[in-house]
Amino acid sequence: MLKIPFMKKGLLSIDVGFRNIKIVEVTLKNSNEIFIENFGIAATPRNCIKNGAIKDVETVTKEIEKVIHANNLASKNAKIVMSGTNIISRIFMVEKHPGENMDAIVKATVAQFMPINTEDHQIDYKILQEIKDKDFTRVKVFVTAVHKKIIQSYIDILLKLGLKPISVDIPANSTAKFFNREIKVNEAESVYRRQKYGKLNDSTFAVLDFGSETTIVNILKDGVLEFNKVILCGSSNLDDVIAQAVDKKPEEAERMKKMYGMTVPGLNASEEQEKMFAAMRDMIDNVIKQIYQCFDFYEKRCYGEKIGRIYVIGGGSLLKGLREYLEERLAIPVYPVGLLSIDGVNIKEGLDREKLNFLINSVGITL
Ligand SMILES: Nc1ncnc2c1ncn2[C@@H]1O[C@H](COP(=O)(O)OP(=O)(O)OP(=O)(O)O)[C@@H](O)[C@H]1O
Ligand SMILES: [Mg+2]
Known part of the structure; x- marks a missing residue:
């Protein structure tokens, strides 16, 4: 009998962030395992994204094409993650009586409680929990709504690139898919943390995505996303407050942010460093308050x-000292993804693992 050799299936996955476009190429080994073959990151052209939609499809497409060529990304099947700024999500507890249709219940609930036009929006929901009562079932649902025009702008990009669109997803879903698997934390770190924090709740954890315009809070329980909120403040807002505090251009402020981070100014620190630290701390305290x-x-x-734990992702999570600061304020252990090994996610030898922080959402939707 002729045996057909196992075909590796390639997939391109594109995460269009406000600041950076991340593209990964993965091969799917079987239904549950992926191998990151290659990736490319490029700056999102300025003024091309507005309120979560791609305003300038032409320019963004050109930039993506450059990344694809520069990194020899060859797969044609493609998935895309949209920017998080204009996605609305809620959790509802609804009653379902025998014979009632869940789609209709969700639609009616959304119409009543969410400030959107249900015709213009793509509404998706996930059932989180069902509790049987006497005559009906209480159902906990996680609902997301995105304007259909926004989704179309992302599909347009894939089509213009000559790729075959497989899906358009929201960051929360891709993050959830990534963290839905068995996660192992570097042992040395983990022993230290366990001594410091005692027994941790292993089943519930948060994933914080520190992006450029947004900070996204995700909470997962037993691998299922149970909470999501987009805080409209991100790492680029730090550039702005630093620029103001030390009277510099935002580009210079960003450079200083990356260099000094949240390091507490020492005795010999300059006045500039002190001002910068104070401005950053105020803003970060405010974000932490919202996370709390x-x-x-x-x-x-x-x-x-x-x-029980917090995982930090996104470019903004690389800020020096942020992890320790979050940990101190929230009294919950914080881990960067570089320290983790995740079941079924493998990365080609030689690729820069540090960059993984940027790639979670693009990798997540391939799973
Ligand atoms: N080493 C670093 N230290 C501090 N901040 C950093 C570092 N590297 C990148 N950043 C910041 O990370 C941000 C970009 O992160 P990321 O690519 O995750 O954002 P994005 O996905 O484009 O934005 P969004 O998710 O809001 O659409 C920028 O504001 C950048 O200044
Ligand atoms: Mg992002």
């Missing part, structure tokens, strides 16, 4: 459990 409110809301109002 999300955790609190999840634990108290969404029937959630205590969050």
